Amino acid sequence: MNPFQGKMNISVKDCNLYYGDFHALKNINIEIPEKKVTAFIGPSGCGKSTFLKTLNRMNDLVEDCRIEGEYKIGDVDIYAKDTDINMLRKNVGMVFQKPNPFPMSIYDNIAFAPRTFGITKKSELDEIVELSLRRASIWDEVKDRLKKSALGMSGGQQQRLCIARSLAADPQILLMDEPTSALDPISTGKIEELMDELKKDLTIVIVTHNMQQAARIADKTAFFLLGELVEYDDTDVIFTSPKDEKTERYITGRFG
Amino acid sequence: MKNLNSAGNGNRKLFFALRIFCTVALGVSLLCLLAVVAYVLINGVTKISGDLLFGDYSVSPSILPAIIGTLQLVGISILIAVPIGVASAIFLVEYTNNKGRLMRVIQVATETLAGIPSIVYGLFGYLIFVVAFGWGYSMLGGGITLAIMILPTIVRSTQESLVAVQGGLREGAYALGASKVRTIFKIVLPSAAGGIVTAIILAIGRVVSESAVLILTIGMVVKDIPASLMSPGTSLALDIYYFASHGYPDEAAATAVVLLVFVICLNLLAGALGKIIKKSTGETK
Numbered sequence: 421m422n423p424f425q426g427k428m429n430i431s432v433k434d435c436n437l438y439y440g441d442f443h444a445l446k447n448i449n450i451e452i453p454e455k456k457v458t459a460f461i462g463p464s465g466c467g468k469s470t471f472l473k474t475l476n477r478m479n480d481l482v483e484d485c486r487i488e489g490e491y492k493i494g495d496v497d498i499y500a501k502d503t504d505i506n507m508l509r510k511n512v513g514m515v516f517q518k519p520n521p522f523p524m525s526i527y528d529n530i531a532f533a534p535r536t537f538g539i540t541k542k543s544e545l546d547e548i549v550e551l552s553l554r555r556a557s558i559w560d561e562v563k564d565r566l567k568k569s570a571l572g573m574s575g576g577q578q579q580r581l582c583i584a585r586s587l588a589a590d591p592q593i594l595l596m597d598e599p600t601s602a603l604d605p606i607s608t609g610k611i612e613e614l615m616d617e618l619k620k621d622l623t624i625v626i627v628t629h630n631m632q633q634a635a636r637i638a639d640k641t642a643f644f645l646l647g648e649l650v651e652y653d654d655t656d657v658i659f660t661s662p663k664d665e666k667t668e669r670y671i672t673g674r675f676g
Numbered sequence: 677m678k679n680l681n682s683a684g685n686g687n688r689k690l691f692f693a694l695r696i697f698c699t700v701a702l703g704v705s706l707l708c709l710l711a712v713v714a715y716v717l718i719n720g721v722t723k724i725s726g727d728l729l730f731g732d733y734s735v736s737p738s739i740l741p742a743i744i745g746t747l748q749l750v751g752i753s754i755l756i757a758v759p760i761g762v763a764s765a766i767f768l769v770e771y772t773n774n775k776g777r778l779m780r781v782i783q784v785a786t787e788t789l790a791g792i793p794s795i796v797y798g799l800f801g802y803l804i805f806v807v808a809f810g811w812g813y814s815m816l817g818g819g820i821t822l823a824i825m826i827l828p829t830i831v832r833s834t835q836e837s838l839v840a841v842q843g844g845l846r847e848g849a850y851a852l853g854a855s856k857v858r859t860i861f862k863i864v865l866p867s868a869a870g871g872i873v874t875a876i877i878l879a880i881g882r883v884v885s886e887s888a889v890l891i892l893t894i895g896m897v898v899k900d901i902p903a904s905l906m907s908p909g910t911s912l913a914l915d916i917y918y919f920a921s922h923g924y925p926d927e928a929a930a931t932a933v934v935l936l937v938f939v940i941c942l943n944l945l946a947g948a949l950g951k952i953i954k955k956s957t958g959e960t961k
C-alpha cells in the first residue's frame with residue numbers, strides 16, 4: 421500500500437530544474453542520510469526552497485516548472501509515472517516559513533491528515549491528536565483548548581501546531597523551510613530541541629539562514645550558491661574546515 | 677532641502693474648503709437616504725393591516741400573492757444561480773491559471789453582464805420563455821431570468837472570496853497529502869464561505885427588489901396566488917407599481933414598507949452571517 425513505509429534516506433542524482441527559461445537548480449547530486457538533520461544554507465534566491473520542494477513534489481503546482489534528474493526515497497523513484505503524489509506527501513511532511521494553521525479548531529487541524537487517509541474513528545483520532553501534539557511538545561499548552569480555533573495561538577505555538585499537524589500524517593521525512601525565521605528566540609529554541617528529539621524517528625531536512633542554528637542542530641550541511649550545490653559535508657567540517665573557498669566566505673559572513 | 681510642510685501650509689484654505697465640501701456632501705447623501713426611508717415608513721406603516729398582508733384579494737387588496745410570489749422567485753433564482761455560479765468560480769480560480777486568457781475573457785464578460793440594465797434581461801426572458809418556449813407568463817420563466825441576471829455577480833464575488841484565501845492554506849493542505857478536491861472542499865470553500873454567503877444574500881436582495889424583469893416575464897397578476905410555477909403571478913416590487921398606478925396609493929405605501937423591511941433584514945442578515953461564519957472558522961482576531 422505505502423511504498424515509502426520505513427524509507428528515510430533521500431538520494432538525488434543530476435537534478436536540474438527550470439522555471440520557464442530560468443535554470444534554477446544546476447546538476448545537484450546529494451545523498452541525505454536517514455534519521456539525521458540536514459541543513460541547507462546559502463544566500464537568498466540560491467534555490468534552497470526550490471530544491472526542498474522537489475522532494476515532496478510541491479513544484480508540481482508551479483506552472484512552467486520543468487524538473488530533470490533521478491530522485492529516490494529508499495529505492496522508490498518519486499517522479500515515476502505511477503507514484504501516488506498524495507502518498508508521497510503524506511510520507512514527506514513539510515513545514516513552511518510562515519505558520520499556516522487552517523482556520524479550524526486545533527483538533528481538526530491535527531486530524532486533517534489522518535482523516536484524509538481514511539481514519540474516522542473518534543478514539544483513533546483522539547489518540548493520534550494527542551500523540552502528535554506531544555511529539556511537537558505543545559500538548560500541555562493546548563490540551564484544554566483543543567476545540568478552540570488554531571488562529572488564536574501565538575506564532576510560535578502555531579508553528580509547533582503545524583509541525584504536529586505534519587507528524588499526524590506519520591511521515592518518514594520532515595522538510596522544514598526556515599521554520600523559525602518568523603519566531604522569537606524562545607520559540608526557536610523549543611523547535612530546535614524538538615528537532616533533536618524527532619530525528620530519532622525520522623529524517624529532517626531544514627533550510628535556514630541562521631548559521632548558528634545550522635551549526636547547533638544539523639548533522640550534515642549543504643551550501644547552495646546560484647542554483648548549485650557548492651559543498652556538502654558533516655556540519656563540523658563545513659563550519660571548521662570547508663574545502664571550498666566560497667563556502668568559507670559565506671559562513672564567515674564575507675559574502676555579498 | 678525643500679520644506680515638506682510648506683505645500684500643506686500654503687493650501688490650508690483649499691483643504692479647509694474641501695473638507696467643508698465633503699462634510700456637506702456626506703450630510704446631503706445621508707439626509708436623502710433618511711428622507712426616503714422616513715417617508716416610506718411614515719406613509720406606509722399605518723396602512724399595513726392583516727387584510728392587506730394575508731387577506732383574500734377577492735374581498736380587499738392583499739399582498740399575499742406577492743409575498744408567496746417573491747419567495748418563489750427567490751427560491752428558483754437562488755437554487756439555479758448559486759450552484760452554477762459557485763461552481764463556475766471554483767473552476768475559474770482553482771482549475772485555470774488565474775492570469776490566463778480564458779480568465780480575462782470571462783472577467784470582462786461577467787463585468788459586462790453585471791452592467792446590463794435589467795430590462796434587457798427582462799426582454800430576453802420574455803422572448804425566450806414567454807414567446808419561444810410558449811410558457812406564457814410564468815413564475816419559473818421569471819425565476820430563471822432572475823437567475824441569469826444575478827449569475828455574473830455571484831461568480832464575481834465568489835471568485836474574489838476564493839482568491840482572497842491565503843495561498844499558504846492550499847499549500848499546507850497539499851503538503852499533507854490532500855487531493856485537490858479535498859483541499860477545495862475542506863479548506864478553501866470554508867475559508868471563503870463568509871464572502872460567498874454575503875454575496876448570496878445580497879443577490880437575494882436584488883431579486884426581491886427587481887421589477888423590470890418581472891413585468892415582462894411573470895405578468896403582474898396581482899389577484900391570484902400562483903397555482904404552480906408555470907402560472908403567472910406577482911411580486912412585492914410589482915405590487916407597488918400596480919397599486920400606485922391603479923389608484924391604491926395607501927396599499928402601495930404599505931407594500932413599500934414590507935419590501936423595505938425585508939431588504940433591510942436581508943442586509944443585516946448578510947452582515948451577521950458573514951461574521952458568524954468567520955468566527956466559526958476562527959478567522960476573527
Ligand SMILES: Nc1ncnc2c1ncn2[C@@H]1O[C@H](COP(=O)(O)OP(=O)(O)OP(=O)(O)O)[C@@H](O)[C@H]1O
Binds near residue numbers: 463466467468
Ligand atoms: N515559481 C517560481 N517561478 C519562477 N521563478 C521562481 C519561482 N520560485 C522561485 N523562483 C526563482 O528561483 C530562484 C530560487 O528561489 P528559491 O525560492 O528556491 O530561493 P531560496 O534559496 O529559497 O531563497 P530564500 O532564502 O530567499 O528563501 C530565485 O531566483 C527565484 O526568483
Ligand SMILES: [Mg+2]
Binds near residue numbers: 597
Ligand atoms: Mg526560500
